[in-house]
Amino acid sequence: MRNEVRGAVRASTRKLLIVRALRILVQLGALLLFGKWTLIGLVYCPFAIPFVSCRSCPVLECPGRWLQPFAGWAILGTGALGGRIFCGWLCPVGLAGDVMRKLPQLDLLKTARRRFASRALSLLKFSALAFALLLIFALDNPRIQGAMRTGLLRWDTFRLWLAFTSTVAKARLLVFALGIGAMLVASRIWCRALCPLGALLGLLGKASLFGLSVDRGRCDLCSLCRRVCPTDAMPEEVDCIACFECLPQCPKGAISFRLGWRKVFKAPPRR
Amino acid sequence: MGRPTLVVWACGGLSEALRVLNEEFERSARCRILFTGAATGYLADSLAHRYRGQVDVFVMRTATQRPLYLKKAKKLAWFKLFCASEYVVITPKSNPARIRSIKDLARPGVKVAFSPKAATPESKCILEIVEAAGIKGGFLKNVVKSTDCPRKFLGDVVAGRVHAAIVEKRLACLPHVKGKVKVIPIPLEIAFKGKKCKIKSPFSAALITLTKQPQLAKRYIHFLLRSETARKVMEEYGFVHVKSPRMRQFKRYLAIAKEALVGEVVREFVRTV
Numbered sequence: 001m002r003n004e005v006r007g008a009v010r011a012s013t014r015k016l017l018i019v020r021a022l023r024i025l026v027q028l029g030a031l032l033l034f035g036k037w038t039l040i041g042l043v044y045c046p047f048a049i050p051f052v053s054c055r056s057c058p059v060l061e062c063p064g065r066w067l068q069p070f071a072g073w074a075i076l077g078t079g080a081l082g083g084r085i086f087c088g089w090l091c092p093v094g095l096a097g098d099v100m101r102k103l104p105q106l107d108l109l110k111t112a113r114r115r116f117a118s119r120a121l122s123l124l125k126f127s128a129l130a131f132a133l134l135l136i137f138a139l140d141n142p143r144i145q146g147a148m149r150t151g152l153l154r155w156d157t158f159r160l161w162l163a164f165t166s167t168v169a170k171a172r173l174l175v176f177a178l179g180i181g182a183m184l185v186a187s188r189i190w191c192r193a194l195c196p197l198g199a200l201l202g203l204l205g206k207a208s209l210f211g212l213s214v215d216r217g218r219c220d221l222c223s224l225c226r227r228v229c230p231t232d233a234m235p236e237e238v239d240c241i242a243c244f245e246c247l248p249q250c251p252k253g254a255i256s257f258r259l260g261w262r263k264v265f266k267a268p269p270r271r
Numbered sequence: 272m273g274r275p276t277l278v279v280w281a282c283g284g285l286s287e288a289l290r291v292l293n294e295e296f297e298r299s300a301r302c303r304i305l306f307t308g309a310a311t312g313y314l315a316d317s318l319a320h321r322y323r324g325q326v327d328v329f330v331m332r333t334a335t336q337r338p339l340y341l342k343k344a345k346k347l348a349w350f351k352l353f354c355a356s357e358y359v360v361i362t363p364k365s366n367p368a369r370i371r372s373i374k375d376l377a378r379p380g381v382k383v384a385f386s387p388k389a390a391t392p393e394s395k396c397i398l399e400i401v402e403a404a405g406i407k408g409g410f411l412k413n414v415v416k417s418t419d420c421p422r423k424f425l426g427d428v429v430a431g432r433v434h435a436a437i438v439e440k441r442l443a444c445l446p447h448v449k450g451k452v453k454v455i456p457i458p459l460e461i462a463f464k465g466k467k468c469k470i471k472s473p474f475s476a477a478l479i480t481l482t483k484q485p486q487l488a489k490r491y492i493h494f495l496l497r498s499e500t501a502r503k504v505m506e507e508y509g510f511v512h513v514k515s516p517r518m519r520q521f522k523r524y525l526a527i528a529k530e531a532l533v534g535e536v537v538r539e540f541v542r543t544v
Contacts, residue, residue, distance in 0.1 A: 046420075053423070055426060055447070056420060056422040056423040056425070056426070057422070058283060058286075058420075058422060060286050060287065060290065060308065140418060140419075140423065142419055143419045143420050146283075146309065146310045146313060146390075147283055147309070147310075148283075148307070148308070148309045149283045149286040149308035149309060150286055150290065150306050150307060150308040151305060151306055151307040151308070154305065154307075156307075156324055157307050160307065160309065160313065160314070160317055160322070163313075163317060163321060164309075164310075164313040164316070164317065
Protein backbone atom coordinates (compact mmCIF):
# COMPACT_ATOMS: atom_id res chain seq x y z
CA MET A 1 0.00 0.00 0.00
CA ARG A 2 2.75 2.38 1.05
CA ASN A 3 4.68 1.56 -2.15
CA GLU A 4 1.60 2.34 -4.23
CA VAL A 5 1.29 5.76 -2.57
CA ARG A 6 5.01 6.42 -3.11
CA GLY A 7 4.67 5.45 -6.78
CA ALA A 8 1.71 7.78 -7.23
CA VAL A 9 3.58 10.63 -5.53
CA ARG A 10 6.61 10.00 -7.72
CA ALA A 11 4.44 10.03 -10.83
CA SER A 12 2.78 13.30 -9.85
CA THR A 13 6.20 14.83 -9.05
CA ARG A 14 7.37 13.77 -12.49
CA LYS A 15 4.31 15.46 -13.98
CA LEU A 16 5.14 18.60 -12.01
CA LEU A 17 8.70 18.57 -13.40
CA ILE A 18 7.29 18.26 -16.93
CA VAL A 19 4.87 21.12 -16.29
CA ARG A 20 7.71 23.20 -14.82
CA ALA A 21 9.92 22.60 -17.88
CA LEU A 22 7.00 23.37 -20.18
CA ARG A 23 6.28 26.58 -18.26
CA ILE A 24 9.88 27.72 -18.61
CA LEU A 25 9.81 27.02 -22.34
CA VAL A 26 6.53 28.90 -22.78
CA GLN A 27 7.84 31.80 -20.68
CA LEU A 28 10.99 32.03 -22.80
CA GLY A 29 8.91 31.98 -26.00
CA ALA A 30 6.67 34.70 -24.57
CA LEU A 31 9.77 36.68 -23.64
CA LEU A 32 10.77 36.68 -27.32
CA LEU A 33 7.30 37.85 -28.30
CA PHE A 34 6.51 40.33 -25.52
CA GLY A 35 9.96 41.21 -24.10
CA LYS A 36 10.77 44.22 -26.28
CA TRP A 37 7.21 45.51 -26.04
CA THR A 38 7.31 45.25 -22.25
CA LEU A 39 10.66 46.99 -21.92
CA ILE A 40 9.78 49.83 -24.30
CA GLY A 41 6.31 50.18 -22.79
CA LEU A 42 7.59 50.47 -19.24
CA VAL A 43 10.13 53.15 -20.12
CA TYR A 44 9.15 55.04 -23.26
CA CYS A 45 5.37 54.70 -23.65
CA PRO A 46 4.09 58.27 -23.98
CA PHE A 47 0.71 57.39 -22.50
CA ALA A 48 0.04 57.24 -18.75
CA ILE A 49 -0.98 53.58 -18.85
CA PRO A 50 1.32 51.64 -21.18
CA PHE A 51 0.24 48.80 -23.51
CA VAL A 52 -3.25 50.26 -24.05
CA SER A 53 -3.24 53.09 -26.60
CA CYS A 54 -0.80 51.45 -29.01
CA ARG A 55 -2.87 52.31 -32.09
CA SER A 56 -2.41 56.04 -31.46
CA CYS A 57 1.21 55.70 -30.46
CA PRO A 58 4.01 57.39 -32.42
CA VAL A 59 6.80 55.19 -30.97
CA LEU A 60 7.83 53.52 -34.20
CA GLU A 61 10.15 50.94 -32.77
CA CYS A 62 7.65 49.53 -30.29
CA PRO A 63 6.24 46.14 -31.38
CA GLY A 64 3.02 47.06 -29.54
CA ARG A 65 1.91 48.97 -32.65
CA TRP A 66 1.28 45.71 -34.50
CA LEU A 67 1.12 43.32 -31.55
CA GLN A 68 -1.39 45.03 -29.29
CA PRO A 69 -4.51 44.82 -31.46
CA PHE A 70 -4.22 41.02 -31.34
CA ALA A 71 -2.39 40.44 -28.08
CA GLY A 72 -4.57 42.81 -26.06
CA TRP A 73 -7.72 40.80 -26.70
CA ALA A 74 -5.84 37.50 -26.50
CA ILE A 75 -4.53 38.38 -23.03
CA LEU A 76 -8.03 39.26 -21.83
CA GLY A 77 -9.15 35.99 -23.41
CA THR A 78 -6.62 34.05 -21.33
CA GLY A 79 -8.23 35.68 -18.28
CA ALA A 80 -11.62 34.28 -19.22
CA LEU A 81 -10.08 30.89 -19.98
CA GLY A 82 -7.68 30.41 -17.11
CA GLY A 83 -7.61 33.44 -14.81
CA ARG A 84 -4.08 34.66 -14.23
CA ILE A 85 -2.54 32.01 -16.46
CA PHE A 86 -0.95 34.91 -18.43
CA CYS A 87 0.88 35.96 -15.25
CA GLY A 88 2.18 32.47 -14.61
CA TRP A 89 3.03 31.41 -18.13
CA LEU A 90 3.45 34.39 -20.45
CA CYS A 91 4.25 37.66 -18.68
CA PRO A 92 7.93 38.75 -19.00
CA VAL A 93 7.69 40.57 -15.66
CA GLY A 94 6.41 37.34 -14.14
CA LEU A 95 9.41 35.52 -15.63
CA ALA A 96 11.68 38.12 -14.03
CA GLY A 97 9.89 37.43 -10.74
CA ASP A 98 10.43 33.69 -11.12
CA VAL A 99 14.14 34.22 -11.84
CA MET A 100 14.49 36.48 -8.82
CA ARG A 101 12.72 33.87 -6.73
CA LYS A 102 15.45 31.38 -7.61
CA LEU A 103 18.07 33.74 -6.21
CA PRO A 104 18.71 33.49 -2.49
CA GLN A 105 16.11 35.93 -1.28
CA LEU A 106 14.84 37.40 1.89
CA ASP A 107 11.13 36.89 1.48
CA LEU A 108 9.77 39.55 3.74
CA LEU A 109 6.13 38.68 3.24
CA LYS A 110 6.34 34.92 3.54
CA THR A 111 6.35 34.48 7.29
CA ALA A 112 3.08 33.88 9.08
CA ARG A 113 3.33 37.05 11.15
CA ARG A 114 3.41 39.16 8.00
CA ARG A 115 0.58 37.38 6.27
CA PHE A 116 -1.74 40.26 7.09
CA ALA A 117 0.61 42.69 5.32
CA SER A 118 0.65 40.34 2.34
CA ARG A 119 -3.18 40.37 2.15
CA ALA A 120 -3.34 44.14 2.46
CA LEU A 121 -0.82 44.52 -0.35
CA SER A 122 -2.83 42.10 -2.43
CA LEU A 123 -5.79 44.46 -2.21
CA LEU A 124 -3.61 47.36 -3.34
CA LYS A 125 -3.59 46.11 -6.93
CA PHE A 126 -7.34 46.66 -7.17
CA SER A 127 -6.73 50.32 -6.37
CA ALA A 128 -4.07 50.29 -9.12
CA LEU A 129 -6.65 48.73 -11.47
CA ALA A 130 -9.28 51.34 -10.56
CA PHE A 131 -6.73 54.13 -11.11
CA ALA A 132 -5.69 52.67 -14.46
CA LEU A 133 -9.32 52.31 -15.63
CA LEU A 134 -10.03 55.88 -14.56
CA LEU A 135 -7.08 57.18 -16.58
CA ILE A 136 -7.99 55.09 -19.63
CA PHE A 137 -11.73 55.64 -19.81
CA ALA A 138 -12.33 58.96 -18.05
CA LEU A 139 -9.19 60.81 -19.16
CA ASP A 140 -8.55 59.08 -22.50
CA ASN A 141 -5.18 57.76 -21.29
CA PRO A 142 -3.35 61.11 -21.30
CA ARG A 143 0.13 61.57 -22.72
CA ILE A 144 2.70 62.12 -20.00
CA GLN A 145 5.81 62.55 -22.10
CA GLY A 146 7.10 63.33 -25.56
CA ALA A 147 7.79 60.31 -27.70
CA MET A 148 11.24 58.94 -28.42
CA ARG A 149 10.41 57.11 -31.62
CA THR A 150 13.45 55.10 -32.61
CA GLY A 151 16.77 53.86 -31.27
CA LEU A 152 15.07 52.95 -28.02
CA LEU A 153 17.25 50.06 -26.92
CA ARG A 154 20.46 52.11 -27.06
CA TRP A 155 22.10 53.58 -23.99
CA ASP A 156 22.61 57.04 -25.56
CA THR A 157 18.88 57.26 -26.34
CA PHE A 158 18.03 56.31 -22.77
CA ARG A 159 20.35 59.07 -21.52
CA LEU A 160 18.66 61.55 -23.83
CA TRP A 161 15.29 60.38 -22.55
CA LEU A 162 16.41 60.79 -18.93
CA ALA A 163 17.58 64.31 -19.63
CA PHE A 164 14.39 65.53 -21.22
CA THR A 165 11.42 63.47 -20.22
CA SER A 166 8.76 64.73 -17.83
CA THR A 167 8.91 64.21 -14.07
CA VAL A 168 5.70 62.16 -14.23
CA ALA A 169 7.30 59.75 -16.72
CA LYS A 170 10.39 59.44 -14.53
CA ALA A 171 8.18 58.84 -11.48
CA ARG A 172 6.34 56.12 -13.40
CA LEU A 173 9.60 54.40 -14.29
CA LEU A 174 10.68 54.64 -10.65
CA VAL A 175 7.46 52.92 -9.53
CA PHE A 176 7.99 50.16 -12.10
CA ALA A 177 11.66 49.77 -11.17
CA LEU A 178 10.97 49.67 -7.43
CA GLY A 179 7.98 47.36 -7.84
CA ILE A 180 9.85 44.93 -10.06
CA GLY A 181 13.10 45.23 -8.09
CA ALA A 182 11.19 44.53 -4.87
CA MET A 183 10.57 41.01 -6.19
CA LEU A 184 14.12 40.32 -4.98
CA VAL A 185 12.98 40.63 -1.38
CA ALA A 186 9.34 39.58 -1.65
CA SER A 187 8.35 36.92 -4.15
CA ARG A 188 6.30 38.31 -7.07
CA ILE A 189 5.34 41.38 -5.05
CA TRP A 190 4.71 43.37 -8.25
CA CYS A 191 2.21 40.75 -9.42
CA ARG A 192 0.56 40.51 -6.00
CA ALA A 193 0.40 44.13 -4.99
CA LEU A 194 0.70 46.48 -7.94
CA CYS A 195 -0.08 44.95 -11.31
CA PRO A 196 -3.44 46.27 -12.60
CA LEU A 197 -3.51 43.69 -15.40
CA GLY A 198 -3.01 40.94 -12.82
CA ALA A 199 -5.94 42.31 -10.82
CA LEU A 200 -8.16 42.36 -13.92
CA LEU A 201 -7.18 38.83 -14.96
CA GLY A 202 -7.67 37.64 -11.38
CA LEU A 203 -11.22 38.98 -11.41
CA LEU A 204 -11.91 37.41 -14.83
CA GLY A 205 -10.48 34.18 -13.43
CA LYS A 206 -13.33 33.97 -10.93
CA ALA A 207 -15.47 32.64 -13.78
CA SER A 208 -12.68 31.02 -15.80
CA LEU A 209 -13.06 27.88 -17.86
CA PHE A 210 -10.17 26.02 -16.26
CA GLY A 211 -7.79 26.34 -13.34
CA LEU A 212 -6.84 24.80 -10.05
CA SER A 213 -9.51 24.10 -7.48
CA VAL A 214 -9.39 23.01 -3.88
CA ASP A 215 -11.68 20.57 -2.15
CA ARG A 216 -12.71 22.48 0.98
CA GLY A 217 -13.88 19.26 2.67
CA ARG A 218 -10.43 17.72 2.48
CA CYS A 219 -8.32 20.82 2.99
CA ASP A 220 -7.05 21.16 6.54
CA LEU A 221 -5.66 24.69 5.97
CA CYS A 222 -2.07 23.60 6.51
CA SER A 223 -0.96 26.37 4.07
CA LEU A 224 1.68 24.20 2.43
CA CYS A 225 0.24 25.27 -0.93
CA ARG A 226 0.75 28.90 0.02
CA ARG A 227 4.33 28.25 1.02
CA VAL A 228 5.25 26.78 -2.36
CA CYS A 229 3.22 29.34 -4.29
CA PRO A 230 5.19 32.21 -5.89
CA THR A 231 2.31 34.61 -5.16
CA ASP A 232 1.49 33.28 -1.69
CA ALA A 233 -1.98 32.21 -2.82
CA MET A 234 -4.21 29.18 -2.50
CA PRO A 235 -5.93 27.75 -5.60
CA GLU A 236 -9.13 29.65 -6.50
CA GLU A 237 -7.79 32.85 -4.96
CA VAL A 238 -7.41 35.96 -7.14
CA ASP A 239 -3.61 35.72 -6.97
CA CYS A 240 -3.37 32.10 -8.17
CA ILE A 241 -1.28 32.19 -11.38
CA ALA A 242 -1.92 28.56 -12.35
CA CYS A 243 1.74 27.58 -12.07
CA PHE A 244 0.76 24.12 -10.72
CA GLU A 245 3.54 24.19 -8.09
CA CYS A 246 1.06 23.36 -5.33
CA LEU A 247 -0.69 20.48 -7.09
CA PRO A 248 1.53 17.57 -5.98
CA GLN A 249 2.46 19.14 -2.63
CA CYS A 250 -0.90 18.92 -0.87
CA PRO A 251 -0.69 16.34 1.95
CA LYS A 252 -4.44 15.70 1.68
CA GLY A 253 -4.66 15.59 -2.10
CA ALA A 254 -7.26 18.35 -1.95
CA ILE A 255 -6.00 20.26 -4.99
CA SER A 256 -7.12 19.30 -8.47
CA PHE A 257 -7.08 20.69 -11.98
CA ARG A 258 -10.55 21.46 -13.26
CA LEU A 259 -11.90 21.97 -16.76
CA GLY A 260 -15.24 23.66 -16.48
CA TRP A 261 -16.64 22.12 -13.30
CA ARG A 262 -15.09 18.72 -13.96
CA LYS A 263 -11.93 17.66 -12.16
CA VAL A 264 -9.60 16.26 -14.82
CA PHE A 265 -6.48 15.71 -12.78
CA LYS A 266 -6.00 15.22 -9.11
CA ALA A 267 -2.70 14.53 -7.39
CA PRO A 268 -2.59 11.89 -4.66
CA PRO A 269 -2.07 13.02 -1.07
CA ARG A 270 1.61 13.56 -0.25
CA ARG A 271 2.62 12.16 3.14
CA MET B 272 36.90 46.48 -40.78
CA GLY B 273 33.22 46.76 -39.95
CA ARG B 274 30.84 49.01 -41.77
CA PRO B 275 31.11 52.70 -40.81
CA THR B 276 28.41 54.02 -38.50
CA LEU B 277 26.48 57.18 -39.10
CA VAL B 278 24.53 58.70 -36.20
CA VAL B 279 21.42 60.49 -37.39
CA TRP B 280 19.08 62.47 -35.15
CA ALA B 281 15.78 63.62 -36.56
CA CYS B 282 12.53 65.27 -35.67
CA GLY B 283 10.02 62.61 -34.62
CA GLY B 284 7.54 63.58 -37.34
CA LEU B 285 10.01 62.51 -40.01
CA SER B 286 10.73 59.11 -38.45
CA GLU B 287 8.43 57.01 -40.63
CA ALA B 288 9.82 58.43 -43.88
CA LEU B 289 13.45 58.57 -42.76
CA ARG B 290 13.40 54.95 -41.65
CA VAL B 291 12.67 53.97 -45.24
CA LEU B 292 15.35 56.30 -46.60
CA ASN B 293 17.89 55.15 -44.02
CA GLU B 294 17.46 51.54 -45.11
CA GLU B 295 18.00 52.60 -48.69
CA PHE B 296 21.11 54.61 -47.81
CA GLU B 297 22.52 51.79 -45.65
CA ARG B 298 22.26 49.49 -48.65
CA SER B 299 23.78 51.89 -51.14
CA ALA B 300 26.57 53.32 -48.93
CA ARG B 301 27.28 50.05 -47.08
CA CYS B 302 27.10 51.71 -43.70
CA ARG B 303 25.05 51.39 -40.54
CA ILE B 304 22.79 54.19 -39.40
CA LEU B 305 21.98 54.68 -35.72
CA PHE B 306 18.77 56.63 -35.95
CA THR B 307 17.12 58.55 -33.11
CA GLY B 308 13.76 60.16 -33.77
CA ALA B 309 12.38 62.50 -31.10
CA ALA B 310 11.07 66.02 -30.61
CA THR B 311 13.40 68.53 -32.28
CA GLY B 312 13.42 70.68 -29.13
CA TYR B 313 14.76 67.80 -26.97
CA LEU B 314 17.45 66.92 -29.46
CA ALA B 315 18.54 70.49 -30.20
CA ASP B 316 18.80 71.37 -26.50
CA SER B 317 20.75 68.22 -25.88
CA LEU B 318 23.15 69.02 -28.72
CA ALA B 319 23.61 72.58 -27.54
CA HIS B 320 24.17 71.89 -23.86
CA ARG B 321 24.82 68.30 -22.90
CA TYR B 322 25.61 65.78 -25.55
CA ARG B 323 29.26 65.08 -26.30
CA GLY B 324 28.97 61.79 -28.21
CA GLN B 325 28.92 61.21 -31.95
CA VAL B 326 26.16 62.86 -33.96
CA ASP B 327 26.71 63.27 -37.68
CA VAL B 328 23.47 64.56 -39.11
CA PHE B 329 20.54 66.34 -37.50
CA VAL B 330 17.32 66.65 -39.50
CA MET B 331 15.19 69.14 -37.61
CA ARG B 332 11.93 71.01 -37.77
CA THR B 333 12.47 74.69 -38.71
CA ALA B 334 15.03 76.15 -41.05
CA THR B 335 15.65 79.40 -39.23
CA GLN B 336 15.95 79.94 -35.50
CA ARG B 337 17.00 76.53 -34.25
CA PRO B 338 19.73 75.72 -36.76
CA LEU B 339 21.07 79.27 -36.48
CA TYR B 340 21.15 78.91 -32.71
CA LEU B 341 23.01 75.62 -32.99
CA LYS B 342 25.41 77.19 -35.43
CA LYS B 343 26.08 80.01 -32.99
CA ALA B 344 26.77 77.37 -30.33
CA LYS B 345 29.29 75.85 -32.79
CA LYS B 346 27.43 72.53 -32.89
CA LEU B 347 26.35 72.80 -36.48
CA ALA B 348 28.57 73.22 -39.53
CA TRP B 349 25.91 74.04 -42.11
CA PHE B 350 22.28 73.27 -42.88
CA LYS B 351 20.03 73.04 -45.92
CA LEU B 352 16.29 73.05 -46.48
CA PHE B 353 15.09 69.45 -46.75
CA CYS B 354 11.30 69.42 -46.93
CA ALA B 355 8.16 71.07 -45.64
CA SER B 356 5.04 69.94 -43.91
CA GLU B 357 1.64 70.80 -45.32
CA TYR B 358 -1.66 71.33 -43.51
CA VAL B 359 -4.83 69.74 -44.86
CA VAL B 360 -8.41 69.08 -43.83
CA ILE B 361 -9.26 65.41 -43.51
CA THR B 362 -12.75 63.96 -43.54
CA PRO B 363 -14.07 60.38 -43.56
CA LYS B 364 -13.92 58.81 -47.02
CA SER B 365 -17.68 59.30 -47.45
CA ASN B 366 -17.43 62.95 -46.30
CA PRO B 367 -20.83 62.90 -44.56
CA ALA B 368 -20.79 66.62 -43.73
CA ARG B 369 -19.91 67.51 -47.34
CA ILE B 370 -16.83 69.51 -46.42
CA ARG B 371 -15.37 71.24 -49.46
CA SER B 372 -13.05 73.81 -47.94
CA ILE B 373 -11.65 74.84 -44.58
CA LYS B 374 -14.48 77.39 -44.22
CA ASP B 375 -16.99 74.53 -43.91
CA LEU B 376 -15.47 73.51 -40.56
CA ALA B 377 -17.29 76.42 -38.92
CA ARG B 378 -20.69 75.40 -40.29
CA PRO B 379 -23.16 74.56 -37.49
CA GLY B 380 -23.53 70.82 -36.96
CA VAL B 381 -20.11 69.83 -38.29
CA LYS B 382 -18.28 67.64 -35.78
CA VAL B 383 -14.62 68.60 -35.59
CA ALA B 384 -11.64 67.05 -33.78
CA PHE B 385 -8.76 69.09 -32.40
CA SER B 386 -5.80 68.62 -30.04
CA PRO B 387 -5.40 71.86 -28.08
CA LYS B 388 -2.74 70.42 -25.74
CA ALA B 389 -0.55 68.80 -28.39
CA ALA B 390 2.82 70.15 -29.54
CA THR B 391 2.88 73.57 -31.30
CA PRO B 392 2.66 72.29 -34.92
CA GLU B 393 -0.42 70.28 -34.02
CA SER B 394 -2.17 72.83 -31.79
CA LYS B 395 -1.09 76.47 -32.00
CA CYS B 396 -0.37 76.29 -35.72
CA ILE B 397 -3.88 74.97 -36.35
CA LEU B 398 -5.34 77.79 -34.28
CA GLU B 399 -3.37 80.21 -36.47
CA ILE B 400 -4.79 78.56 -39.59
CA VAL B 401 -8.42 78.77 -38.46
CA GLU B 402 -7.82 82.34 -37.40
CA ALA B 403 -6.37 83.16 -40.81
CA ALA B 404 -9.42 81.52 -42.41
CA GLY B 405 -11.68 83.68 -40.22
CA ILE B 406 -13.43 80.69 -38.66
CA LYS B 407 -11.78 80.40 -35.24
CA GLY B 408 -14.98 80.92 -33.21
CA GLY B 409 -17.10 78.56 -35.27
CA PHE B 410 -14.33 75.94 -35.46
CA LEU B 411 -13.81 75.86 -31.69
CA LYS B 412 -17.58 75.70 -31.15
CA ASN B 413 -17.74 72.61 -33.40
CA VAL B 414 -15.00 70.69 -31.57
CA VAL B 415 -16.59 67.48 -30.27
CA LYS B 416 -13.41 65.47 -29.81
CA SER B 417 -10.60 67.16 -27.93
CA THR B 418 -7.44 65.10 -27.39
CA ASP B 419 -3.85 65.68 -26.30
CA CYS B 420 -2.46 64.15 -29.50
CA PRO B 421 -3.88 64.24 -33.04
CA ARG B 422 -3.09 60.55 -33.53
CA LYS B 423 -5.81 59.79 -31.00
CA PHE B 424 -8.61 61.15 -33.19
CA LEU B 425 -7.44 59.74 -36.53
CA GLY B 426 -9.41 56.55 -35.87
CA ASP B 427 -12.52 58.63 -35.17
CA VAL B 428 -12.17 60.42 -38.51
CA VAL B 429 -11.67 57.13 -40.36
CA ALA B 430 -14.72 55.63 -38.63
CA GLY B 431 -16.84 58.73 -39.32
CA ARG B 432 -17.40 59.57 -35.64
CA VAL B 433 -16.13 63.08 -36.40
CA HIS B 434 -16.70 64.88 -39.68
CA ALA B 435 -13.36 66.66 -40.09
CA ALA B 436 -10.05 67.72 -38.62
CA ILE B 437 -7.09 69.86 -39.62
CA VAL B 438 -3.84 67.91 -39.53
CA GLU B 439 -0.39 67.88 -41.03
CA LYS B 440 -0.63 65.87 -44.24
CA ARG B 441 1.96 63.39 -42.92
CA LEU B 442 -0.69 62.11 -40.47
CA ALA B 443 -3.10 61.43 -43.32
CA CYS B 444 -0.35 59.30 -44.90
CA LEU B 445 0.14 56.95 -41.95
CA PRO B 446 -0.47 53.33 -42.98
CA HIS B 447 -3.69 52.91 -40.98
CA VAL B 448 -5.14 56.18 -42.29
CA LYS B 449 -3.91 56.43 -45.88
CA GLY B 450 -6.67 55.89 -48.41
CA LYS B 451 -9.30 55.79 -45.67
CA VAL B 452 -9.82 59.56 -45.43
CA LYS B 453 -10.53 62.32 -47.90
CA VAL B 454 -7.79 64.95 -48.00
CA ILE B 455 -8.81 68.55 -48.78
CA PRO B 456 -5.93 71.01 -49.29
CA ILE B 457 -5.82 74.35 -47.49
CA PRO B 458 -4.75 77.34 -49.62
CA LEU B 459 -1.15 78.25 -48.81
CA GLU B 460 -1.98 81.89 -48.12
CA ILE B 461 -4.27 80.72 -45.30
CA ALA B 462 -2.09 77.84 -44.09
CA PHE B 463 1.05 79.94 -43.80
CA LYS B 464 -0.35 83.31 -42.79
CA GLY B 465 0.56 82.78 -39.14
CA LYS B 466 4.13 83.14 -37.85
CA LYS B 467 4.26 79.77 -36.13
CA CYS B 468 3.18 77.90 -39.25
CA LYS B 469 5.82 79.69 -41.31
CA ILE B 470 8.52 78.71 -38.81
CA LYS B 471 7.43 75.18 -37.90
CA SER B 472 6.58 73.81 -41.33
CA PRO B 473 10.01 73.60 -42.98
CA PHE B 474 12.55 70.92 -42.05
CA SER B 475 16.29 71.27 -42.53
CA ALA B 476 19.15 68.78 -42.67
CA ALA B 477 22.34 69.80 -40.91
CA LEU B 478 25.92 68.58 -40.68
CA ILE B 479 26.87 68.48 -36.99
CA THR B 480 30.33 69.43 -35.75
CA LEU B 481 30.41 66.35 -33.51
CA THR B 482 30.58 64.21 -36.62
CA LYS B 483 33.12 61.42 -36.88
CA GLN B 484 32.15 60.57 -40.46
CA PRO B 485 32.06 63.94 -42.26
CA GLN B 486 32.28 62.52 -45.79
CA LEU B 487 29.61 59.90 -45.18
CA ALA B 488 27.43 62.49 -43.44
CA LYS B 489 27.71 64.83 -46.43
CA ARG B 490 26.86 61.95 -48.73
CA TYR B 491 23.82 61.16 -46.60
CA ILE B 492 22.59 64.76 -46.64
CA HIS B 493 23.15 64.87 -50.38
CA PHE B 494 21.09 61.69 -50.69
CA LEU B 495 18.27 63.29 -48.67
CA LEU B 496 18.29 66.54 -50.60
CA ARG B 497 19.07 65.47 -54.12
CA SER B 498 18.03 61.90 -54.76
CA GLU B 499 14.87 61.01 -56.61
CA THR B 500 14.27 58.20 -54.09
CA ALA B 501 14.17 60.73 -51.26
CA ARG B 502 11.73 62.93 -53.16
CA LYS B 503 9.41 60.02 -53.88
CA VAL B 504 9.50 58.67 -50.33
CA MET B 505 8.97 62.07 -48.71
CA GLU B 506 6.01 62.77 -50.98
CA GLU B 507 4.58 59.36 -50.25
CA TYR B 508 4.72 60.21 -46.54
CA GLY B 509 2.98 63.56 -47.04
CA PHE B 510 5.88 66.02 -47.17
CA VAL B 511 6.86 68.50 -49.85
CA HIS B 512 10.45 67.64 -50.72
CA VAL B 513 12.95 70.35 -51.59
CA LYS B 514 13.18 68.93 -55.13
CA SER B 515 9.44 68.87 -55.57
CA PRO B 516 8.03 71.46 -58.02
CA ARG B 517 5.57 72.54 -55.32
CA MET B 518 8.43 73.66 -53.08
CA ARG B 519 8.83 76.83 -55.18
CA GLN B 520 5.36 77.94 -54.12
CA PHE B 521 5.98 76.90 -50.51
CA LYS B 522 9.24 78.85 -50.26
CA ARG B 523 7.33 82.08 -50.76
CA TYR B 524 5.48 81.50 -47.51
CA LEU B 525 7.93 79.64 -45.25
CA ALA B 526 10.47 81.16 -42.89
CA ILE B 527 13.79 79.85 -44.20
CA ALA B 528 17.22 81.25 -43.37
CA LYS B 529 19.11 82.43 -46.41
CA GLU B 530 22.00 80.10 -45.84
CA ALA B 531 19.65 77.12 -45.98
CA LEU B 532 18.93 78.18 -49.52
CA VAL B 533 22.37 79.35 -50.67
CA GLY B 534 22.90 76.37 -52.94
CA GLU B 535 19.46 76.95 -54.37
CA VAL B 536 20.12 80.64 -54.98
CA VAL B 537 23.42 79.89 -56.75
CA ARG B 538 21.79 77.17 -58.87
CA GLU B 539 18.90 79.48 -59.72
CA PHE B 540 21.41 82.19 -60.69
CA VAL B 541 23.45 79.81 -62.85
CA ARG B 542 20.27 78.56 -64.51
CA THR B 543 19.18 82.12 -65.25
CA VAL B 544 22.58 83.15 -66.62
